[in-house]
Amino acid sequence: MxxxxxxxxxxxVASFVAVLxxxxxxxxxxxxxxxxxxSLAGSVGGQLLGQELGLIPWTVGQAHVVEAGxxxxxxxxxAAWLRPxxxxxxxxxx
Numbered sequence: 001m002x003x004x005x006x007x008x009x010x011x012x013v014a015s016f017v018a019v020l021x022x023x024x025x026x027x028x029x030x031x032x033x034x035x036x037x038x039s040l041a042g043s044v045g046g047q048l049l050g051q052e053l054g055l056i057p058w059t060v061g062q063a064h065v066v067e068a069g070x071x072x073x074x075x076x077x078x079a080a081w082l083r084p085x086x087x088x089x090x091x092x093x094x
Contacts, residue, residue: 002047006062013065014043017072025080038079039072046071 002010018039022032049071050056050064058066 002062006060009060009063009065010043010047010068011040013063013068014039014072017043017069017076021073021076021080031080031083034079034083035076038076042072042075043068044071045075 015036018032018036021039022035026032026035046067046069047064050059050067056064056066
């Protein structure tokens with residue numbers, strides 16, 4: 001079980017990744033929320049994978065920051081790729 005400081009570090013990593021990728025690829029607040037939720041899921045997945053495999057020995061306390069960051073980036077990129085593309089205003093339906 002992770003302690004509160006490790007959870008806060010994971011939350012900060014997820015939020016940082018979500019904001020950076022939103023500034024790069026996002027369009028609105030809805031995208032930011034999608035990226036943040038996806039980033040949280042990826043961060044938790046990366047943390048769990050890091051705990052189980054222990055491939056990268058660098059941690060911040062109990063938080064596997066490298067694995068959490070990589071998981072976060074991968075899941076946000078997947079969510080951005082799978083999100084429905086909105087059409088610009090005035091575009092006609094085919």
